[in-house]
Amino acid sequence: MAVAATTTTDAQTTQLPEIVDPAAIAPKNARELTRLFLDQLAVLEEGTREHQYARNTLIEMNISLVKFAASRFRNRGSGEMEDVVQVGTIGLIKAIDRFDLTREVEFTSFAIPYIVGEIKRFFRDTSWAVHVPRRLQEARVELAKATEELRTRLGRTPTVHELAQLMNLSEEQVNEARIASNGYVSSSLDAALSTSDEGETALADFLGTDDYALELVEDFQSLAPMIADLGERERCILHMRFVDELTQAQIGERLGISQMHVSRLIKRTLDRLRDGLLTTD
Structure with a gap:
């Protein structure tokens, strides 16, 4: 932190610390400063330079919350982590704009659900290569968890019958979830494939041509x-x-x-x- 910055409104005169690099603030200090900035954000007039400074500082100061939440989705297999952090930041901004100082709740506890909600919505709306019903999207996640659990427990790939028992689903529903999982990721027709002859060739070269x-x-x-x-x-x-x-x-x-x-x-x-x-x- 550097020198204190004085901001003046019609209601009162307040002082906010001038922070050179908000993202570098330690989490413990960030919690204390977040409360201070939220207090002042509530009384500053929207559209003013002071209000913008307070809001932007809050965002940068709490970006660690977004990165923490985004790390939980690191193995989802879709999109770059930078995209996930960017989407999570939208949730953080919504939390800052909607936080009510009169409520007995820490900002961190209030913000995390907003951040995670935006990230989940991002994966739900953009990750699937083809449209799949919501119930099958959710079944795919449960199927992945059940498969990993049984593989660890049994030391082999579980059967459909074993998965059905663990998930409390019928074998038909398990197979349906497996088929739906094929729509999660698609490959570009221009994707390069290695060949045994010379170099690489495009995936499209191995597929059928248009039937006019x-x-x-x-x-x-x-x-x-x-x-x-x-x-x-x-x-x-x-x-x-x-x-x-x-x-x-x-x-x-x-x-x-x-x-x-x-x-x-x-x-x-x-x-x-x-x-x-x-x-x-």
């Missing part, structure tokens, strides 16, 4: 009722031509008509179906 024929599915669905409305002979000709893959000459022989007649019938039928699709679109 899938675009025809919608057309098939639209065509189905139109084909059902065709006459029996027209449907028969289409089946022989496009399913059995017979030539027009072969179709003519089966029906006892000329190849030219078959060609005209196919063209007329296809034109009718094409017009139907265009009208639907």
